[in-house]
Amino acid sequence: MIRLDDATLTYPDGAGRITAVDHVSLTGKPGVVTGITGPSGSGKSSILALAATLIRPDSGHVWIGDVDAAKISRREATDLRRDRIGIVFQQSNLIASLTAREQVEVMGELGGHDERARRRLVRSHVEELLDSVGLAGQGGKRPAQLSGGQRQRVAIARALAHEPEVLLIDEPTSALDQERGAEIMELIHRLTHERNTSTLLVTHDLVHRKSLDELLTVVDGKITEHTTQHGASGASAAAAPSAS
Structure with missing residues (x-):
């Protein structure tokens, strides 16, 4: 599970500071795809960066399971990302010289407390992972x-190679046509349920809304609306997201 608890993030702005994330609380529950949407500059990407432990909030908490990422060192945050968080960027950022299989296998080479165990884990299920994303037989392609x-x-x-408990995804359909985008969103939805990951997904493209279990709307750094597939909505729902 991932949970932001009253998290605030500011950036320098001339002589003062600008608030990018304003007392945000949210919970990404296991097996649930939680979408985050809002206008450009609303704070969506900053929320995702906090969740990814790439930056630390000015105040509040960022819980990855039982670890408060707002209170740990940079090195500990790096270890946390490597071991418990999976990140999919807006662009695929693949290495041109590596095959699809090798792109996944490289996740076993990131080191850590038990590098050999990690390498064995990743290599043991590369083909299963490629099959799960619809790329069976494509592992040798660059x-x-x-x-x-x-x-x-x-x-x-x-x-997903290191079996993370949290999956963070930034605009996965932005470079795809509507048909391919729908396929990717359905894939994320299926894998989240099958692997019981807590998935946060930033998107501006609500044509694929049916693939989201929950949707948070962000305006000026604040969550203004929280809707679910069951139709419950309202800012009050977002105010107490820790209830499961």
Whole structure:
């Protein structure tokens, strides 16, 4: 599970500071895809960066399971990302010289407290991961030989290689047409349920809304609306997201 508790983030702005995330509380529950949407500059990406432990909030808490990432060192945050968080960026960011299989296998080479165990874990289920994202038999292809949708599938498999409990995804359909985008969103939804990951997904494209279990709307750094597939909505729902 991932939980932001009253998190605030500011950036320098001339002589003062600008608030990017304003007392945000949210919970990403296991097996649930929680979408985050809002206008450009609303704070969506800053929320995702906090969740990814890439930056630390000015105040509040960022819980990854039982660890408060707002209170740990940079090195400990790096270890936390490597071991418990999977990240899919807006662009697939694949390495041009590596095959799809090698893109996933490289996740076993990131070191850590038990590097050998990590390497064994990743290599033991590379083919299963590629199959799960619809790329069975495509493991020997390099990025230039894959379509945009296939490259994004490789990126998803790579993010899941170390079996993270939290999956963070930034605009996964932005470079895809509507059909391919729908396929990627349905894939994320299925894998989240099958693997019981807590998935936060930033998106501006609500045509794929049916693939989200919950949707948070962010305006000026604040969550203004929280809707679910069951139709419950309202800012009050977002105010107490820790209830499961």
